[in-house]
Amino acid sequence: MRILLMGSPNVGKSVIFTRLTGVNVITSNYPGTTVEYTKGTMRYRGERVEVVDAPGTYSLDPTSRAEEVAVAMVEEADLIINVADATNLERSLNLTLDLIRIGKPLIIALNLWDEAKHKGVKIDVKQLEELLGVPCIPTCAITGEGIKELVSRLDEACPSEFTYQDKWETIGQIVSQVQQVTHRHHTVWERLADASVRPFTGIPIALIVLYLSFRLIRFIGEGLIGLIFDPLFEHLWAPLMLKLSALLGGSGLLHGILIGELIDGNIEFMESMGLLTTGLYVPFAAVLPYIFAFYLILSLLEDSGYLPRLAVLVDTFMHRLGLHGLGIIPMLLGLGCNVPGSLSTRILETRRERFIAATIMAIAVPCMAQIAMIAGLVGKYGAKGLGTVFGTLFIIWVGLGILLNRILKGESPEIFVDIPPYRPPYMKTVAKKIWMRVKWFLKEAVPFVLLGVFIVNVLYTLGIIQIMGKLAAPIVTGLFGLPQETVGALLIGFLRKDVAVGMLVPLGLTLRQLIIASVILAIYFPCVATFTTLAKELGLKDMLKSVAIMITLTIIVGTLLNLVLPR
Amino acid sequence: MMVRIPLVNAYPGEPCRVVQIQGGRGLIRRLYALGIREGKVIRKLTTQFMRGPVVLDIGGAQVAIGFGMASKIIVEVDR
């Protein structure tokens, strides 16, 4: 048996799903958080039944990929829990009436009941139940109120016998029968809500929010590295590794793989290239602190409800890139990791938009792991280093968007987004979300980092990097002005960008070479995880187009940078 | 006096009664789904610079739609 959660976007389906199944999924305060279905199980009538969390949809006529995913799930459901928004019954009933016509057993959760109360919205639940002929249960998913009753009344779920002719007339009648709204005063939050979408106040607010986010991420990331992770590795781990090194005899195959090379008799965590040295230092000490810092700030932005407002403010600008304002959301998620960023392009309506968004993200939006490593590499040069790298990437992002918008047939649709109220982020939810994303990084990324470090050793030992270096010399050295050994980093970049950036450290590059190499590594190709996700999302043909753009662009940008940057 | 104007020309905060949506079926369906339809009283909160999106208040809920869509919504206002 399969139970499906259906409802408009941002009504709390995913929170209810977690309550029912215990399976953690990402929840945020903006429409379009869930873009893929997730399955879990719960006990029902003494047996395990499947529960499915789907993306939100306003009706059964999908307008985006995410909505298509939701609508496609209806067919296979045996029972539907329609999660309705108690603060906006009228809008929710649109989908409810659609679902009633499907004729499957139905039960309605009137979620956000707490907010409805605050807003002065009163719903006569008994009467609504009688009218529709299916159980209706008020719930507050975030505190868990009503969830028990929802579960205990699943038995009563039944196909509704309610019939109607004119949908909107019917909805109007139902609402006027069961709902009463009493007026109340505007809260401070609501005034702030208005200020953040008015252009005169909104744009300064957006700049302040983005600047603060950036400063906080750097402050927290660097703080964690400098105060905790670096000392841990230097004072605790390094001596241990030196002992192990002595035990292994200071050289040999196993020593090379586990410890790597000693530099002046010492372990250099960024250079030694052993599994236990660089292989652990890169993910845990160099990258993890930044991942944590980024997701802390992102989660706060997501849960407060600021992102859809930012989308409104940047809409006009994003139209120049062939996207509308919501296109900023995959970009922000992509800054954490390009994989969720690629998936989130599903909130966009057309194939054209998804192609543009995925392509400019894969090329010009580096993930946090890569950003952290670049910060470690050129951060000491200040704006001359970091500013040039990220400034170049930003110009590519904008330029490529404008170009694709010009040459691709068709036009991009206008923004169409529901703006949720501001909500204070719940610390428990935020903590859980950070933990899920950090865990994902540990599970999905760390093995690849280790594999990357291992492969570096194999490639060097077999002399493959040296051969590839000679083959690629005309481009890498001739056009980009980089030493042949950079090819090693480019090879490993297919696997993990952070390890690849790390491989630049021992090469003793000049600042201009570091800048060129960092930019090239960001744009030339996505890492394998992003590539496979993109290939699935775009289809093979579009993926190949995207790859052709990447390669052409790499040659042009690398050559230009080599010409323009001062020697 | 009641006058009919495109929603984009309404004053911020002014109550507007929707009288007509001059769009195809697709647009009408999407607007309906967000609660914008004939007879409803809505308010325009703000417009962004350079024909950017329009933020609307529909019975206490906020929605942003493109300038083009908002131009196709004809409303009645008391001037």
Ligand SMILES: Nc1nc2c(ncn2[C@@H]2O[C@H](COP(=O)(O)OP(=O)(O)OP(=O)(O)O)[C@@H](O)[C@H]2O)c(=O)[nH]1
């Ligand atoms: N106050 C309150 N907030 C809630 C309640 N249920 C969910 N939320 C919040 O509403 C927001 C949306 O919740 P989600 O579970 O992500 O919504 P969703 O329906 O899965 O959204 P999509 O995946 O975008 O369709 C989150 O910020 C939740 O914390 C509730 O009953 N009361």
Ligand SMILES: [Mg+2]
């Ligand atoms: Mg969800």
